[in-house]
Amino acid sequence: MTSQPKSVVIIGGSLAGLLHGLSLKRRGSNVVVLEQDPSTTRSGHEAGIAYGPGVGELLDKYDDTGVASHASAAATRIAFRKREDLKTINLVRHLSSWVLLYRILRANFDGTASEAVPSPPPPRAGDGTAEYRAGKRVTGLAYDERAGLVTVRYVSRDGDGGEESVTADLVLAADGVHSTVRGLVNAPTAKEYSGYVSWRGTVPEKDLPPRTAAYFKNNATLDFLKRNYIVGYTIPGDAGGEDRLINFVWYYNYEEGSSELDEALTDIHGHRHANTVPAGLVQPAVWKRHLASALPAVAAPFAELIARAKTPFVTKVNDVFTERAAYCDGRVVLVGDALATFRPHLALATEQAARHCLGLEKVWDGDKTLQEWEHETLTWGKRIWMGSRVLGIFGQGTWWQFFKIIGAYISLVLRLRRGKL
Numbered sequence: 381m382t383s384q385p386k387s388v389v390i391i392g393g394s395l396a397g398l399l400h401g402l403s404l405k406r407r408g409s410n411v412v413v414l415e416q417d418p419s420t421t422r423s424g425h426e427a428g429i430a431y432g433p434g435v436g437e438l439l440d441k442y443d444d445t446g447v448a449s450h451a452s453a454a455a456t457r458i459a460f461r462k463r464e465d466l467k468t469i470n471l472v473r474h475l476s477s478w479v480l481l482y483r484i485l486r487a488n489f490d491g492t493a494s495e496a497v498p499s500p501p502p503p504r505a506g507d508g509t510a511e512y513r514a515g516k517r518v519t520g521l522a523y524d525e526r527a528g529l530v531t532v533r534y535v536s537r538d539g540d541g542g543e544e545s546v547t548a549d550l551v552l553a554a555d556g557v558h559s560t561v562r563g564l565v566n567a568p569t570a571k572e573y574s575g576y577v578s579w580r581g582t583v584p585e586k587d588l589p590p591r592t593a594a595y596f597k598n599n600a601t602l603d604f605l606k607r608n609y610i611v612g613y614t615i616p617g618d619a620g621g622e623d624r625l626i627n628f629v630w631y632y633n634y635e636e637g638s639s640e641l642d643e644a645l646t647d648i649h650g651h652r653h654a655n656t657v658p659a660g661l662v663q664p665a666v667w668k669r670h671l672a673s674a675l676p677a678v679a680a681p682f683a684e685l686i687a688r689a690k691t692p693f694v695t696k697v698n699d700v701f702t703e704r705a706a707y708c709d710g711r712v713v714l715v716g717d718a719l720a721t722f723r724p725h726l727a728l729a730t731e732q733a734a735r736h737c738l739g740l741e742k743v744w745d746g747d748k749t750l751q752e753w754e755h756e757t758l759t760w761g762k763r764i765w766m767g768s769r770v771l772g773i774f775g776q777g778t779w780w781q782f783f784k785i786i787g788a789y790i791s792l793v794l795r796l797r798r799g800k801l
């Protein structure tokens with residue numbers, strides 16, 4: 381594809397899918413999003429998201445809700461074990477939440493109303509059509525080379541009816557870390573479990589002692605512990621406004637195949653999840669045991685925060701890198717986490733999705749070719765993928781592992797400078 385596509389199917393209706401969907405719709409394409417999750421509101425994703433300038437640029441261009449999308453942190457503070465304030469760095473990020481960004485994007489994309497955006501804005505003149513089909517799991521793709529069209533096959537999650545299909549000029553695969561489309565197009569992919577999980581949760585700011593709330597108010601704070609660390613920061617509540625939450629992410633080592641990992645990933649019903657045990661399903665005894673063994677070592681404000689989390693959830697931290705983005709003569713393109721999933725330490729996943737989107741706009745405008753976009757995207761992505769490993773191993777690994785990964789990072793940067801991936 382080299383010009384603005386008329387019709388687009390986006391597989392995956394999370395942040396990458398919606399950023400692309402909104403951009404394409406505002407530029408006149410007719411867009412259908414297919415999302416396997418059946419819920420429209422998608423609440424219960426108690427996840428903080430730090431986002432960068434690309435997301436800001438897309439919201440500035442296309443968001444008509446007028447809803448504040450973030451609660452900025454003034455700086456980044458470093459704590460060390462029980463020492464609450466070792467150093468403050470002048471690194472400012474936009475701190476938001478998955479749910480709030482999702483709701484703002486949905487309001488703009490297909491006019492979905494929510495607590496955060498009760499009166500979604502009308503479409504703009506020149507917008508294409510936008511449809512979000514929830515509960516639809518994509519199972520197949522077929523490319524008609526002569527017609528230059530791709531047909532996407534999908535099934536309904538409620539199980540009624542057989543396979544359905546939809547055809548478009550362009551298909552964007554925004555189906556995340558465990559992408560189905562990567563398998564369908566035989567994408568050359570490296571995927572690895574990092575050796576640690578993230579325990580995550582939120583606590584309403586108003587439920588914390590004032591001193592603890594103040595500690596997290598204007599900072600994103602990292603507490604470095606013995607081969608594990610925690611990040612804490614303030615995010616807007618699901619409805620936006622002043623009902624803010626304090627979010628934590630605690631990276632903790634569990635070896636692949638260990639009984640600790642098995643227990644953490646087994647929910648209250650005895651079901652062993654492959655990657656995430658959602659909020660509300662973590663076994664209370666497992667969480668209690670984790671707190672009993674690990675909480676005494678952390679700085680007091682973190683201990684007070686984490687002990688109050690009612691519905692923590694746990695995710696295996698994996699990373700993924702795919703060596704090619706475009707398939708079927710450029711009519712199927714992988715974007716967001718489906719193309720490259722970084723370990724979350726640099727908090728650049730949503731920024732990557734936004735960069736993909738801003739870069740593809742240049743392709744549709746004829747300012748660069750799809751091949752140039754692919755090369756730039758993979759070069760940037762590989763550096764961030766490796767940089768995220770460096771930071772992860774700094775927090776979780778041994779000194780020996782850290783020096784080894786620094787060596788690998790330097791060798792990658794030199795290779796990339798010579799134009800090799």
Ligand SMILES: Cc1cc2nc3c(=O)[nH]c(=O)nc-3n(C[C@H](O)[C@H](O)[C@H](O)COP(=O)(O)OP(=O)(O)OC[C@H]3O[C@@H](n4cnc5c(N)ncnc54)[C@H](O)[C@@H]3O)c2cc1C
Nearest residue numbers: 392394395396416430518555556578716717724727729730
């Ligand atoms: C611990 C942790 C912390 C993080 N912190 C940050 C942060 O601070 N900043 C940041 O930018 N990002 C962060 N992330 C990453 C972030 O949550 C997302 O991964 C990122 O925004 C990119 O999302 P995506 O839309 O590409 O993929 P996903 O959010 O994974 O979405 C993929 C979507 O595709 C759907 N899907 C999958 N298969 C199919 C199918 N066959 N048919 C139809 N639909 C399908 C899924 O249901 C899902 O909705 C963090 C992640 C973790 C694990």
